[in-house]
Amino acid sequence: MRIPDFLKKLLLDRLLDLEDTLVFNQYEDQAVDWERIENLYIHIPFCRNKCLYCPYFKKTYQEQKAWFFGESLLREIELHAWWLKGKEMQSLYIGGGTPTLMTNLLIQAVEKLSALCILKNIALETTPAEINNRVLVELHHMGCNMISLGVQDFHQKYLSSIGRNYLVADTLKVIEKIGLLYYDTFNLDLIFAFPGQTIQELDKTLHMAMATPAHQLTFYPLFTFPYSTIGRFKQLKKVIMPDGLTRKRMYYHICDKLLGNGYKQVSVWSFLKGGKDKYSSVTRDTYLGLGPSAGTFTGKQFLFNTFHMNDYISLPLHNRIPTAYIMNITPNMERLFWIYWRLYETAIPLTAYKDRFGSEFCDDFNHWLWLADKLHYTVKKDNHIVLTKKGIHRVHLLQNHFSLDYINRIWTACTQDPPPSKVPLCTWCA
Ligand code: SF4
Known part of the structure; x- marks a missing residue:
């Protein structure tokens, strides 16, 4: 089952601010944090x-x-x-x-x-x-x-x-x-x-x-x-x-x-099991990606290295970082990314949210919380908003529909030869 574009747009319109843009532009030595x-x-x-x-x-x-x-x-x-x-x-x-x-x-x-x-x-x-x-x-x-x-x-x-x-x-x-x-x-x-x-x-x-x-x-x-x-x-x-x-x-x-x-x-x-530390390939707040196609997230910018092996081989050897694309991240987008990955981890720690963003999660997202509660997707427990089994399954579906769609768009565009100057993450944000 696919989520129609108009529904995705509706959802994103509710979450994104006016200055948020979901478009990667070619990297041209912009400042990076x-x-x-x-x-x-x-x-x-x-x-x-x-x-x-x-x-x-x-x-x-x-x-x-x-x-x-x-x-x-x-x-x-x-x-x-x-x-x-x-x-x-x-x-x-x-x-x-x-x-x-x-x-x-x-x-x-x-x-x-x-x-x-x-x-x-x-x-x-x-x-x-x-x-x-x-x-x-x-x-x-x-x-x-x-x-x-x-x-x-x-x-x-x-x-x-x-x-x-x-x-x-x-x-x-x-x-x-x-x-x-x-x-x-x-x-x-x-x-x-x-x-x-x-x-x-x-x-x-x-x-x-x-x-x-x-x-x-x-x-x-x-x-x-x-x-x-x-x-x-x-x-x-x-x-x-x-x-x-x-x-x-x-x-x-x-x-x-x-x-x-x-x-x-x-x-x-x-x-x-066994009180071990969790192994995760994706949930890092900020990271530098090294190698072709690797992503970098600073909290303020989202970047991708070139997907073209010959460029990857030649750029560093000519003293240039192989970054190909950049998207600026507004404070609202940074917050949404953070929440997305906490949902992926199945719980939102309320104290960590306040420490990081300076406001109360339950105030900032009260309408969403009300809806999630009515749909039996979340419960409040030990100062966390915890996903129920039903909620976890819905996040799993969202992962399929949003992340995979975005990854698909980025990968498809970046592997083109020559690569495009812009990579929009949705049809309406080009
Ligand atoms: S093709 Fe993909 S899944 Fe298979 S070994 Fe290589 S990286 Fe892993």
């Missing part, structure tokens, strides 16, 4: 095998291209050294692509960053096909303390259906090895709502996942970005995706099963 940034992200844009559903920016691994990319990444870090120096960074998140294809580069990048600033946590995501003993030792020496393994499912037929190139039996061995290494947090990424998947199959995956040493389980629905291979495949072959009701039943089944087995819901999609 880099010093506000407290987290780092490195994007490794290579995979040996490309999965059909994957929306992320990645190229097939090629040694020479990867070498040039590595030189540019290290240079990009140096170009930010002037404001990184002496800062304490809450986290470094390494994603992609498949970061473990380039552990030598990661070690160099982490050394370079550590010489400039303090890195409190290092989190990395990878796939079972690219983990071996050497890689695990290197990650350990690098100081990686949180790891996420993109398992996706424990049924070979579903792994094959999305182009994953490893065996379930091998995945279980990799999980066992990682479990022995005392990571602060070990997360498994899993997918649900495959075409044809039954609740019984989902249940088997849940039980197998719960039996692993992973501390956190993250279940995403199979997304179908129109520009991803599976999006095109779906259109071409008329693949029938599970309908909204089936997806909802599956989502509730996951929530009930995990909450009933000692897990705590820490985001719309993630469940954590």
Whole structure:
């Protein structure tokens, strides 16, 4: 089900102020509040095998291209050294692509960053096909303390259906090895709502996942970005995706099963056990993205690096940061972004809101709160506005309709050659 544009417009008109614009413009050396940034992200844009559903920016691994990319990444870090120096960074998140294809580069990048600033946590995501003993030792020496393994499912037929190139039996061995290494947090990424998947199959995956040493389980629905291979495949072959009701039943089944087995819901999609720190790839207040297509958020500006690999390779080597697009963030938009991510985490801490924005959340959003209460989406508990199970499901739907739509627009525009001078996030805000 799609939300019609007029409804989206109505909703955004109620939330946005007149000066808020949802348009990215070409970056032309505008001033950026880099010093506000407290987290780092490195994007490794290579995979040996490309999965059909994957929306992320990645190229097939090629040694020479990867070498040039590595030189540019290290240079990009140096170009930010002037404001990184002496800062304490809450986290470094390494994603992609498949970061473990380039552990030598990661070690160099982490050394370079550590010489400039303090890195409190290092989190990395990878796939079972690219983990071996050497890689695990290197990650350990690098100081990686949180790891996420993109398992996706424990049924070979579903792994094959999305182009994953490893065996379930091998995945279980990799999980066992990682479990022995005392990571602060070990997360498994899993997918649900495959075409044809039954609740019984989902249940088997849940039980197998719960039996692993992973501390956190993250279940995403199979997304179908129109520009991803599976999006095109779906259109071409008329693949029938599970309908909204089936997806909802599956989502509730996951929530009930995990909450009933000692897990705590820490985001719309993630469940954590054992008092560990949550692993998250997205909920950072401010971050600098390094690498092609990486996003940066300062709270005052939202920026994207170029999506064109040749530009990414040449710009830092010519002493230019590879930023391609910028959108200015008004105080109202900053507040809405903050609330969006707290909703994603399933609760809005009222004291934190007041400390940050200087006003009471319940006054600023009293009409919305009244509506959410009437619809049984939220309850007030321990100085938090907490989403109910129904509310969490609606946020999960909103994520699908808004974020994925926006991501789709940005990715589609930025990968054009030549890239457009403006990237509007909605049809009416161009
Ligand atoms: S899902 Fe992961 S491994 Fe597969 S293509 Fe995307 S980034 Fe690469």
